[in-house]
Amino acid sequence: MKKKTIPFDRTREKLMADPEFRKEYDALEEEFSLISQAIAARTRAGKTQAQIAEVMGISQPAVAKIEAGKVKSLTTLQKYAEALGCKVHLELRPL
Numbered sequence: 001m002k003k004k005t006i007p008f009d010r011t012r013e014k015l016m017a018d019p020e021f022r023k024e025y026d027a028l029e030e031e032f033s034l035i036s037q038a039i040a041a042r043t044r045a046g047k048t049q050a051q052i053a054e055v056m057g058i059s060q061p062a063v064a065k066i067e068a069g070k071v072k073s074l075t076t077l078q079k080y081a082e083a084l085g086c087k088v089h090l091e092l093r094p095l
Contacts (some may be wrong), residue, residue: 005071035069038080045084055083 020049042052049063056063056079063080071077074088081088 008022024039033069040065041081041084041086047084053079056080 008040016025042049049067050060053060065071066076066080071080074090077090
């Protein structure tokens with residue numbers, strides 16, 4: 001028997017209807033934004049994770065971790081950005 005697939009949009013809509021899930025999801029908005037920006041910058045540069053890893057002197061799985069939001073330091077993020085010909089811009093804003 002073939003498994004029925006459920007479109008991601010429908011699943012996401014159902015999850016977002018749960019206030020507790022929505023609160024946790026919204027709390028990760030800035031992290032998701034940074035991850036999206038990192039991957040978009042690499043895509044625009046036409047580079048693979050392996051190519052960025054070579055420039056940074058790290059492994060490809062380490063680049064994958066950066067792109068998954070597991071950045072241990074600002075210095076690492078800056079090196080990633082530089083490998084893409086980009087610059088990190090941080091901003092502190094009032095809540």
